[in-house]
Structures are given as C-alpha cells and as structure tokens.
Amino acid sequence: MPFPDAGEAVPIVDSHCHLDFPNFDGDRDDLIARARSAGVTRMVTICTKLRAEPQVRAIAEAHDGVFYAAGTHPMSVADEPMATVDDLVALAAHPKFVGIGETGLDYHYTAESAAAQQESLRIHIEAARRTRLPLIIHARDADEDMARILTEEHRAGAYGCVMHCFSSGAGLAQAALNLGFYLSMSGIAAFPRSSELREIFTAAPLDRILVETDAPYLAPPPHRGKRNEPAFVTRTAAKGAEVFGLSYAEFAAQTSANFDRLFTKAAA
Template sequence: MPLTTLVDSHCHLDFPDFAGQTDAIVARARASGVGRMVTICTRLANAPAVQALAEAHDGVFWAVGTHPMHVAEEPMATVEALVALAAHPKMVGIGETGLDYHYTAESAGVQQQSLALHIEAARRTGLPLIIHARAADDDMARILTAEHAAGPFTCVMHCFTSSRALAETAIGLGFYLSISGIATFRNSGDLRAIFADAPRERLLVETDSPYLAPLPHRGKRNEPAYVAETARLMAGHLGMEPEDFAALTTANFDRLFAKAAGPVPA
C-alpha cells in the first residue's frame, strides 16, 4: 500500500475512453495511492454529466469551462453561468480555458474572448483558473499579466510544456505549474529542468488522462492511477524521495484548490 496519498489534479473521467468503467478506474487510483482527482469538463453542455461523476464518487471533484479548441463550435460561456456552476460543493476550478494556436490558430480572437470571461469567473468565485497553453506563449504571458494586474486570481498552468519564459511569467504571478506524464519522457530533459528550477511549493502533478500516459505506460490509455508513476519518476529527477514529492504536491494542491482540501476517502 502506498505510504502517501497523491492527487490527480487534472483528468477527464467523462471522456468516451472511460465509459462504463468509472468505478474500476477510481478503485485502481485509490489502490495506487491517488485518493483525490479533479475531472475536467471541457464543454459547458457536458457539465451535468461531469457533475454527476463527482457526486457519485468520494474524492472526485470537478471543474468546468470551454476548452480553447472548442470555443469556435460552442456557445460562448458567460461569467454568470460559470459562477452559478461554481456554487456546487464539489466544483473546484474554472476551466480548462486558455489558448491553443497549434491546432486552432484561426480562432485566436474568440479564444482570447473566452479566456477573459473565464478569468473574470475565477476572480468572482475565488476558484483557481485552469489554463491550457499550446503554441501561444507570447499572447498567454501578455494576457495573464495584464489580467492579473487588473484584478488578481489564482491559476494553474495545466500539463505545462511551454517555454521557460512562460513558466517564469506564471511563477512571477503566483501561479502553479502542473507536471504531466510528458515530463517522464526521455526527450523531455528541458522540461524537467524548468520544473527543477521552479519553486517546489508551486508544483502539482496530473495525468490529463486518458491522454499522455507516463513511462512505462507511454502510448497506452492513461488513467488517474498512473499519476503515481509520474510522481515517482519526477521525485527522482528532483532528488526527492517519492513520499516527500507526493506530500509536497498534495499540500500544494490543497493550498490552490482549497475547496477540495480535506480528509482523504477511506
């Protein structure tokens, strides 16, 4: 039995890859020492189903937003709708939102509009903003810096794989960086160096499952249990004992996602 309980700060239990398997997935996570997880809703229309997943399982919380790759095909979120959803006792974050110019650069303008709405919802609710950033470092740094100056909010850069410059901007704003399975890949030395240089009290760990399975599961379907592998391998890269890394990232999660802090389910 694992010595320390981990948190998967970002997964997608409602995705079709997990259909009909949630009970077994949550059980495997707990057996691996993952006592809590945040399942992320990426389209507001799916919020009732994601909320139901959180309600059905102790230790499962949820967040809601419109993923930047979906904003051009979804109704624009409103601040009021996000704030209303945040009233649910297990809804703990705003997003994921952000910018993705790798696949959807043609919708950059509407992505930025959506991001601004999500930021305002994070301000009003006090819940952390969950940011997806890909191939948009300059705009992301500019927008986050300007918005934070206009009114502070808390934030995690989920599945961080961006530049050192964006990492330093985020850290300077008081934000957190979340480590995914990508950091365990052999060719991710530069990314691991960014995490090694970041303040340790600003690090989280996640799966982004069903995607991005860490070693030794790379190429397979990811699931929350595998956050234990990411934590174990990253602890080694950071010169820490796995138990200490688990305790660190869980304490960091509790500080940022205060609404989800508390006793771990038995």
C-alpha cells in the same frame, strides 16, 4: 528515487483528468477504485464543454474524493456557445466544483479562432476572480499571448491559476511563476526526451508544483501510448521526485499540500 511498492499507497492527488470521456465508459468505477488502491485519494475531473457539465458533475457526485471543474476548452471555442461569467459563477455554487476551466489558448490546431479564444479566456479569468476559485489553463504554441493576457488581467485583479500539463517554454513558466501561479507536471515530463521540460520544473519553486494525468491522454512510461488513467499519476510523481531529489513520499506530500493551497474547496 525508487517507485513505491504497491502496498505503500502513499496519498497523492491527480489534479487534472477527464473521467467523463468515452474512453472510460466501460470501466469508470473500476479505474477510480484502481486509483484509490494506488494512493490517489483525490482527483479533479475537468469538463471541457459546458453542455457536458451535468455528466461531469454526476461523476463527481457519485464518488468520494472526486471533484470537478468546468469551462470551454480553447480548441472548442469556435464550435460552442461563448460562456458567460454568470454561467461559470452559477456552476461554482456546487460544493464539488473547485476550479474554472480548462480555458486558455491553443494556436497549434486552432489558431484561426485566436480572437475568440482570447475573449473566452478573459471571461474565465473574470469568473475565477469572482468565485476565488483557481483558473485552469491550457496553453499550446501561444506563449507570448498567454503571458501577456495573464499578466494584464492579473494587474486588473488578482486570481489563482495552474498551468495545466505544462509543456511550454521557460519564458511562459517564469511569467506564470512571477504571478504566483502553479505549474502542473503531466506524463510528458516523464518522457525520455523531455529533459528541457524537466529543467524548467527543476528551476521552479517546489511549493508551486502539482501533478496530474490529463487522462485518458499522455500516459507516462511504462504506459506511454496506452490509455492513461488516474492511478498512473504515481509514475509521473516518481519522476518528479527524482527530478527534485526527494523520496516519492516527500514529493507526493508536497504536491498534495500545494494542491490544497490552490484548490481550497477540495482541500483535505
């Protein structure tokens, strides 16, 4: 499917980015404006360390269409104070706070803190239950433990969830889908060598797919290797439209509707 002309500005959502990161200190307002020009009407900026929450909140408060979530990233669990359920529930009172996390498991770089990561993950899950806000999951090289914990916890009490920047195996994808969760497509899905990942997305129900940038990381072609930004979610969405055999406008509308269903506080 062809990439839309710049003038079309089809509405779309970037469900996961990191606007507080120093990569954006020189042109944060400009890149938000560029995103809007590209049709990105809403974006969720993610706080990965609770001590940075005031800065992330301030960005959301300063810009229409920018929402935020907060949690302790699994790679930071060993170096940050352990979050409490009460901490997260208190933050969720803010009108622009729309999700819990990102949290999860990362055994690629930080396997030595696996036990602490699992404890933190369960705390975030309980906060998601209590607030009825979606859990935002980071998973890397931890498919078995991730599927087990998500399933155990869901049996103990339901909660919503998105597998952010999904790039794990088909088994974890199916486990997440079986629980009613969502898979988010990042720039990785648009990389030429990601055919197996695209097959996993194609096998998923279309009404469980989100799109994101994870900016400043993982820019899709033709920007690969450069700083990613929310406007580039349109490139990933163009690939998603191709994968699902839809027009860009159809895919953008569907993923936006999916976002509204999961992120109810940010619903259009």
